[in-house]
Amino acid sequence: MYQDKSPRGDSPISIIGAGIAGAWQALLFAQAGRDVTLHERSDATMTLSTSHWAGGMLAPWCEAEASEPVISRLGLRALDLWRRELPETPFNGSLVLAHPRDRADYERFARLTSGHQRLDARGVAALEPSLAGRFREGLFFAAEGHVEPRRVLPKLHEKIIAAGGAIRFDSDVRADELDGVVIDCRGLAARDGERELRGVKGELILVETSEISLSRPVRLMHPRWPLYVIPREDHLFMLGATSIEAEDTGVSVRSALELLGAAYAVHPAFAEARIVEFGSGLRPAFPDNLPRITIDAEERIHVNGLYRHGFLIAPALAELTLNYVARGQIDNEVMRCA
Amino acid sequence: MLTFYDKTFSSRLLIGSALYPSPAIMQGAIRASGAQIVTVSLRREAAGGKTGDAFWKLIRELDVTVLPNTAGCRSVRDAVTTAKLARELFGTSWIKLEVIADNDTLQPDVVGLIEAATILINDGFEVFPYCTEDLSVAMRLVEAGCKVVMPWAAPIGSARGIINRDSLKLLRDRLPDVTLVVDAGLGAPSHAAEAMELGYDAVLLNTAIAKAADPVAMAGAFRQGVEAGRTAYEAGLMEARDFASPSTPVIGTPFWHAVS
Numbered sequence: 001m002y003q004d005k006s007p008r009g010d011s012p013i014s015i016i017g018a019g020i021a022g023a024w025q026a027l028l029f030a031q032a033g034r035d036v037t038l039h040e041r042s043d044a045t046m047t048l049s050t051s052h053w054a055g056g057m058l059a060p061w062c063e064a065e066a067s068e069p070v071i072s073r074l075g076l077r078a079l080d081l082w083r084r085e086l087p088e089t090p091f092n093g094s095l096v097l098a099h100p101r102d103r104a105d106y107e108r109f110a111r112l113t114s115g116h117q118r119l120d121a122r123g124v125a126a127l128e129p130s131l132a133g134r135f136r137e138g139l140f141f142a143a144e145g146h147v148e149p150r151r152v153l154p155k156l157h158e159k160i161i162a163a164g165g166a167i168r169f170d171s172d173v174r175a176d177e178l179d180g181v182v183i184d185c186r187g188l189a190a191r192d193g194e195r196e197l198r199g200v201k202g203e204l205i206l207v208e209t210s211e212i213s214l215s216r217p218v219r220l221m222h223p224r225w226p227l228y229v230i231p232r233e234d235h236l237f238m239l240g241a242t243s244i245e246a247e248d249t250g251v252s253v254r255s256a257l258e259l260l261g262a263a264y265a266v267h268p269a270f271a272e273a274r275i276v277e278f279g280s281g282l283r284p285a286f287p288d289n290l291p292r293i294t295i296d297a298e299e300r301i302h303v304n305g306l307y308r309h310g311f312l313i314a315p316a317l318a319e320l321t322l323n324y325v326a327r328g329q330i331d332n333e334v335m336r337c338a
Numbered sequence: 339m340l341t342f343y344d345k346t347f348s349s350r351l352l353i354g355s356a357l358y359p360s361p362a363i364m365q366g367a368i369r370a371s372g373a374q375i376v377t378v379s380l381r382r383e384a385a386g387g388k389t390g391d392a393f394w395k396l397i398r399e400l401d402v403t404v405l406p407n408t409a410g411c412r413s414v415r416d417a418v419t420t421a422k423l424a425r426e427l428f429g430t431s432w433i434k435l436e437v438i439a440d441n442d443t444l445q446p447d448v449v450g451l452i453e454a455a456t457i458l459i460n461d462g463f464e465v466f467p468y469c470t471e472d473l474s475v476a477m478r479l480v481e482a483g484c485k486v487v488m489p490w491a492a493p494i495g496s497a498r499g500i501i502n503r504d505s506l507k508l509l510r511d512r513l514p515d516v517t518l519v520v521d522a523g524l525g526a527p528s529h530a531a532e533a534m535e536l537g538y539d540a541v542l543l544n545t546a547i548a549k550a551a552d553p554v555a556m557a558g559a560f561r562q563g564v565e566a567g568r569t570a571y572e573a574g575l576m577e578a579r580d581f582a583s584p585s586t587p588v589i590g591t592p593f594w595h596a597v598s
Contacts, residue, residue, distance in 0.1 A: 066359045101442070104497075112551055198361075198392030223495065224357065245361075245393035287396060289360035 012180035019051035020310045021303050022185035023156040024318035030165035041172040050187050051149050053281025055240050056311045058145040059094050061115035070333050074316035081315035091145035097135045098221035105221045116141045130212045146217050148232050175300050182300040187284040199247040199282030203255045204240030209273035220262045227262040239263050251278040283307050297338045343464040349374045351564045354544025361396045363553050371557035376402045379409040380424050407434035414454045421458055434466040444494040448475045459483040468521050471505040488521035495545040497525025510537045527563025534567025
């Protein structure tokens with residue numbers, strides 16, 4: 001599995017992109033005692049980053065329904081790293097529910113995933129009292145968690161600084177301007193060099209209501225997309241996300257109808273919720289929708305193609321990069337050398 | 339050979355491009371299916387009907403004939419507009435025409451379908467209408483100028499297989515010169531084989547392949563099902579009988595075999 005490459009001693013580490021991929025890279029390198037600078041073209045609000053629009057699901061078992069085993073492998077390792085670095089991360093599991101008409105999709109989902117237990121109506125009500133009497137059954141993935149991207153990114157940035165790293169916002173640098181080890185985590189902005197990269201649009205809606213409370217993300221079966229109702233702090237719920245082969249921005253009326261319809265199907269009280277925000281992000285994806293760590297001819301490292309799985313796998317990818325830079329270890333499943 | 343509006347094809351399986359776990363798996367499945375015609379949806383997803391260039395590039399790489407469809411259109415006007423958009427975008431006069439009556443069953447609106455087909459044919463389109471198995475509807479579509487008719491086996495995505503075999507057989511018998519494609523509702527390669535055994539010219543599939551645990555392997559299984567069914571049709575299937583008919587002479591059979 002591993003081959004030796006010459007480690008690059010103590011050269012400084014420059015990371016471009018402070019989204020979820022770059023933030024975890026910076027954190028692990030800074031903790032390893034390296035001289036880390038994280039460059040971000042956006043300001044500290046990170047509104048230009050795909051991560052700003054992410055759901056933040058840490059759901060490796062649910063994701064197994066439509067992704068390759070490597071996503072589960074990285075995801076499971078990443079759960080340990082999330083727990084280690086941010087012990088307050090909620091791991092209340094996730095709950096999968098279906099409208100009676102989507103029963104066939106529900107059974108298919110149960111067949112293609114593991115790590116769940118089947119709940120009856122009482123089981124669903126015991127987990128989520130708000131949903132009592134609404135669903136006859138559900139799948140409970142007890143070990144899954146979720147983070148709130150807009151809160152957790154600043155926390156990661158703080159930890160990077162606490163570990164001795166530097167962050168430069170509004171710093172639109174190019175890889176060839178930087179010395180030392182360069183780790184390019186720009187996502188879709190790295191398209192100039194990664195011609196296979198494409199954007200997959202994800203739309204989400206933020207609503208606010210105090211009539212319902214959920215302790216964990218609820219995933220509702222949908223014929224095309226994994227739709228979640230994710231509880232956030234301050235009575236907010238994120239509804240998302242679509243997955244569309246397009247690179248425009250904004251939210252279509254059709255997507256809005258489907259996302260709001262999903263929330264309404266979970267609980268009719270969502271009809272009374274206040275819409276706080278509509279938004280969309282473009283996920284960077286390679287044709288196989290799998291992540292890649294590419295080491296180019298100039299020995300620069302490119303971490304990209306995290307697709308829908310950024311928050312789920314970023315910590316594990318950072319660990320792989322660190323192992324490569326510090327010890328020359330190559331992960332044959334994820335890494336490619338020029 | 340299979341003919342669609344004067345173009346000939348050797349593969350009798352048409353495949354859709356939606357719902358795959360990734361574009362790479364979509365490409366693998368389309369290659370494994372041997373399909374030469376791929377349907378692509380214009381609406382349904384992106385606002386303004388603009389799917390990403392990167393995704394189109396992956397479809398073009400396959401070197402297949404693209405059959406755009408009007409999936410998700412609920413009215414004649416919507417379907418006609420979408421067809422015109424598709425003609426500009428893909429540079430083809432082919433259009434798979436869907437006018438949907440009901441959101442739950444995705445049942446074709448056959449009245450709107452005939453109207454839209456007439457408008458589009460007069461505008462120079464070559465129409466592939468998605469319809470029910472009703473003979474009168476199929477006849478009206480042919481009268482309107484459709485050289486291809488695509489009845490459903492069962493509702494889209496239902497995987498139930500052929501639920502009205504007699505009507506589908508009647509369509510084949512009564513429309514011997516029309517290219518007939520079973521579109522929608524097939525769930526297993528045996529369903530595809532059954533449609534081909536009935537003498538259908540081709541089948542069109544999407545969900546049963548895209549949503550399989552291994553779409554690439556399932557595409558290969560459907561390819562074989564289609565080939566088996568077509569070969570059986572050409573070979574001439576024996577008629578079903580009411581009683582057993584021995585395939586070897588019974589005269590001279592020892593009595594202990596005859597009474598078993």
